[in-house]
Amino acid sequence: MKIMNLTGSSTVYTSNVYLVTGTWNRLEDVNTLVDVGRDLSILELIFEINTGVGKKKVEQVVLTHSHYDHAGLLPGVSEVFSPEVRAGSSSLQGVDVVLKDGDSVKMGDRDFEVIHAPGHSSDSMCFYCQEEGVLFSGDAPVIIRSSAGSYEEGFLRAMEKLCRRDVRKIYFGHGAPMADGCNEALRNSLKNIRAGMAEMEKADGH
Numbered sequence: 001m002k003i004m005n006l007t008g009s010s011t012v013y014t015s016n017v018y019l020v021t022g023t024w025n026r027l028e029d030v031n032t033l034v035d036v037g038r039d040l041s042i043l044e045l046i047f048e049i050n051t052g053v054g055k056k057k058v059e060q061v062v063l064t065h066s067h068y069d070h071a072g073l074l075p076g077v078s079e080v081f082s083p084e085v086r087a088g089s090s091s092l093q094g095v096d097v098v099l100k101d102g103d104s105v106k107m108g109d110r111d112f113e114v115i116h117a118p119g120h121s122s123d124s125m126c127f128y129c130q131e132e133g134v135l136f137s138g139d140a141p142v143i144i145r146s147s148a149g150s151y152e153e154g155f156l157r158a159m160e161k162l163c164r165r166d167v168r169k170i171y172f173g174h175g176a177p178m179a180d181g182c183n184e185a186l187r188n189s190l191k192n193i194r195a196g197m198a199e200m201e202k203a204d205g206h
């Protein structure tokens with residue numbers, strides 16, 4: 001599996017846009033964009049990248065959620081590449097498949113588990129590849145350094161699930177990826193979520 005961030009040099013505000021391809025660009029690999037962002041310059045970049053002979057440059061779009069900075073370019077990407085579009089909600093025009101927790105999605109030459117992580121948005125989805133230990137987290141706040149926030153039950157369950165996985169690299173919706181200490185960071189996040197929920201219950205008198 002190869003993962004390329006197409007928006008590393010963007011001059012407009014956008015999410016990260018990741019192009020996921022197979023290591024050898026075989027016909028059966030699924031060229032996938034994780035989020036499409038809102039920077040038109042990615043379209044030119046995609047045409048310059050070797051994504052395999054005899055197949056679409058982008059066969060699939062997978063959205064971590066429907067916020068504009070992650071999904072704004074969807075009409076343009078759909079017009080140019082005609083990919084199948086998968087997302088956690090059908091609220092956006094052009095979504096072909098609505099994903100749910102526990103689904104499996106092939107990106108490049110690897111399978112990813114879909115983990116529904118509501119909180120940042122109701123349709124926030126994380127994507128985890130067991131074979132590579134790779135996690136696409138979108139804007140789900142998986143790295144939490146304080147117990148001061150409040151989180152919904154669905155996000156707590158998602159974090160518990162992630163803490164049972166072996167995560168070796170996290171690709172975020174914004175900023176650089178995390179390649180060291182991912183499992184420990186996720187466990188600390190879960191600890192902070194639980195501490196915050198306990199504090200809120202105490203304050204409510206339960």
